[in-house]
Amino acid sequence: MKDEELYDSFTKEEMEELSDEAKERWGHTTAYKESEQKMRRMTKEQMDVIKKEGDDILKKGVSLIEKNIHSKEVQDLIAEHYKHLSNFYTPNTEMYKGLAEMYIGDSRFREHFEKYHPKLPQFMHDAMIAFVENK
Numbered sequence: 001m002k003d004e005e006l007y008d009s010f011t012k013e014e015m016e017e018l019s020d021e022a023k024e025r026w027g028h029t030t031a032y033k034e035s036e037q038k039m040r041r042m043t044k045e046q047m048d049v050i051k052k053e054g055d056d057i058l059k060k061g062v063s064l065i066e067k068n069i070h071s072k073e074v075q076d077l078i079a080e081h082y083k084h085l086s087n088f089y090t091p092n093t094e095m096y097k098g099l100a101e102m103y104i105g106d107s108r109f110r111e112h113f114e115k116y117h118p119k120l121p122q123f124m125h126d127a128m129i130a131f132v133e134n135k
Contacts, residue, residue: 031089031090031091031095032089034088034089034090035088035089038087038088038089039088050084050087053084053087054084057077057080057081057084058113058116058120058124059116060077061077061081061116061117061120061123061124061127062116062117062120064077064123065117065119065120065123069123069126069127069130070130074127075127075130075131075134077127078124078127078128078130078131079131081124081128082096082128082131085099093132093135096128096131096132097128097129097132099128100124100125100128100129100132101125103121103124103125103128104121104122104125109121
């Protein structure tokens with residue numbers, strides 16, 4: 001898969017910025033290297049399926065947003081989200097907690113999730129933290 005296909009929702013400048021930032025922050029990690037290998041082997045069709053799965057997870061999150069984050073239904077969704085990450089790298093609870101923090105702390109993530117629902121970033125964060133604490 002080419003970068004242009006992977007980051008088709010971003011401008012070329014944003015794509016370069018995100019790619020450079022990821023490499024700078026995590027380029028030395030096993031997860032980054034694993035992700036790079038997996039992404040390069042993906043076809044556009046495979047990535048489209050993965051993007052749709054991610055979109056479906058977030059839409060389901062919106063439908064559960066008023067539920068208790070500890071409920072079985074919410075935690076099942078978060079388990080699905082956690083598993084979904086394996087399309088890119090092998091997640092662990094420490095990484096997942098860091099991702100949860102990015103969902104509320106990084107404006108790019110927050111704004112993306114707010115397009116689905118204004119409360120979604122905080123809901124995902126809180127449910128992900130509960131998931132990690134229960135593992």
